[in-house]
Amino acid sequence: MTDKPAGMTLIIKTVCRLLVGLILLYGIYIILHGHLSPGGGFGGGVVLALGLLAVLLAYGREETLNWLRLGLLKDLEHASPLAFLLVGLAGVAWGGAFLANILSKGRLFALLSSGLILPLNVVIGLKVGLSLFLVVLAMAEFDLDKGAEE
Amino acid sequence: MPIETWLTFLLGFMILGSIVALEIKDILSSIVAIGVVGLAVSLAFLFLQAPDLAVVQFLFEIFALIILVRTFIRKDFHVMEKASSGRWIIGFTLIGLAAVFLLSLKVFRVLPPFGEPLMETSRYYLEHGAADTGAANIVAGIILDYRAFDTLGEVTVLLTAILGTLTVLRFRARDGKGGGR
Numbered sequence: 560m561t562d563k564p565a566g567m568t569l570i571i572k573t574v575c576r577l578l579v580g581l582i583l584l585y586g587i588y589i590i591l592h593g594h595l596s597p598g599g600g601f602g603g604g605v606v607l608a609l610g611l612l613a614v615l616l617a618y619g620r621e622e623t624l625n626w627l628r629l630g631l632l633k634d635l636e637h638a639s640p641l642a643f644l645l646v647g648l649a650g651v652a653w654g655g656a657f658l659a660n661i662l663s664k665g666r667l668f669a670l671l672s673s674g675l676i677l678p679l680n681v682v683i684g685l686k687v688g689l690s691l692f693l694v695v696l697a698m699a700e701f702d703l704d705k706g707a708e709e
Numbered sequence: 710m711p712i713e714t715w716l717t718f719l720l721g722f723m724i725l726g727s728i729v730a731l732e733i734k735d736i737l738s739s740i741v742a743i744g745v746v747g748l749a750v751s752l753a754f755l756f757l758q759a760p761d762l763a764v765v766q767f768l769f770e771i772f773a774l775i776i777l778v779r780t781f782i783r784k785d786f787h788v789m790e791k792a793s794s795g796r797w798i799i800g801f802t803l804i805g806l807a808a809v810f811l812l813s814l815k816v817f818r819v820l821p822p823f824g825e826p827l828m829e830t831s832r833y834y835l836e837h838g839a840a841d842t843g844a845a846n847i848v849a850g851i852i853l854d855y856r857a858f859d860t861l862g863e864v865t866v867l868l869t870a871i872l873g874t875l876t877v878l879r880f881r882a883r884d885g886k887g888g889g890r
Contacts, residue, residue, distance in 0.1 A: 565742035580845065589764075594844035595887030597760035599852075605768040612775060640864050647861065658857040676853045679860070683853075687863055690871045691772060697878040698780065 566619035590684035594673045600680040604687025611692045614650035620699055629696075635687035643684045646675060675689035712822060715756050723749045737779050744774045761848045 566572060586606030594601030615623045648660035658675070665672030723746045730742035747770035754763035765811050821827055830843055842850035 594846050594849040594853075596846060597813065597848070598764050599761065599846070599849050602761070602764040605772055606764065609768065609772060609775075612772070616779075618777075626729055637868070640868050643861055643864055647857070658861070660842065660854055667839055667843065668845045671844075673850070673854075676842065676844050676849055679853045679857065682858075683860065683864060688865055690867045691872055694874050695776060695779075697875050698776070700878065 566622065571617050576612075579610050579614055582613065583607060586610060586684070586688065589678070589682055591670070592664060593680040593684075594676045595670070595671045601687055602681025603680075604684040605691065607684065607688030608691035608695075611688070613629050614694055615695065615699065620696070632689055632693065633684050635685055636693060637691075639686040643679065643686075646679060648683070652677070712750050712756055715785055716753060719753045719756070737778070739775045740774065740781065743777070747773070761846075 585607075586603045588603075589598035590600055593603065608652055611623075611627070614626070618626075647658040650661055651657050653659075654661040660674040662674035662675075664674050670684030671677070719772045726746040726749065730739045730746065733739050733742065745765065751763045751766040752789075754766055758793050780845065834847065834855065838847045838855075839845065842854040844850035844854070
């Protein structure tokens with residue numbers, strides 16, 4: 560396998576560069592429409608992770624980390640459960656119960672409806688996507704460091 | 710064709726795929742067979758009218774395939790030695806499975822028939838879900854409104870998993886080379 564820092568061939572890199580935006584957009588669409596159509600935070604988060612994973616596989620670790628800021632990803636990833644907790648505590652403060660749905664429910668089938676379900680979907684999507692991507696990144700780093708010993 | 714026929718066909722397909730995954734020598738073919746089983750699970754969810762689960766199962770299957778292939782492809786796992794399990798282990802397993810099956814026959818009789826669940830809480834969710842939560846997708850309404858506390862638990866599980874992975878892999882990488890990034 561010739562995937563040292565250089566990544567894969569030019570064809571794969573080009574196709575990946577063209578497609579990754581669409582993949583991420585599709586993931587965001589699934590997350591944002593989680594309360595209207597099948598999908599939601601978990602499914603959309605996995606789509607995000609797969610999009611980032613395509614970049615990682617095509618370009619290798621170094622270039623991916625030049626493109627993405629690893630510290631920011633980690634901070635977002637660790638902050639999303641806290642955001643979930645804060646939403647729940649807001650429910651305690653204004654609704655009287657943990658995770659009470661305090662925003663207005665809106666009109667059925669509208670994008671901005673169903674109160675807190677939309678922000679919770681966004682939080683879960685971030686969490687799932689970044690978690691899966693970071694796990695793969697950690698495994699890739701581990702492999703690379705072992706390979707460098709030869 | 711009734712849905713039970715499709716499901717039986719899919720289940721047989723999954724059992725076949727699992728046996729192939731266990732018995733085949735080449736590790737890459739084995740991984741592909743596992744992926745076939747997972748995609749059949751996703752199809753089964755579609756037949757049972759659970760598109761949310763089907764989407765998540767499908768995507769996770771692809772993700773797991775990529776991880777498995779990437780982990781195993783670069784090591785020398787291509788040829789596996791045949792495990793020298795004695796024939797009596799298989800016999801014991803079969804006897805145990807048969808015993809569990811016979812003991813659980815009584816439970817099967819109590820279960821509701823296929824396609825007619827009990828619908829005690831679910832009926833309430835289906836009737837009041839849209840008005841209570843304002844979500845058109847009842848699955849999102851259940852997991853993020855009625856049972857949002859459960860979902861918090863799942864997010865905590867993910868957080869623990871990623872912290873454990875990062876910690877273990879980071880320590881090993883430092884041991885190997887003296888500090889990665």
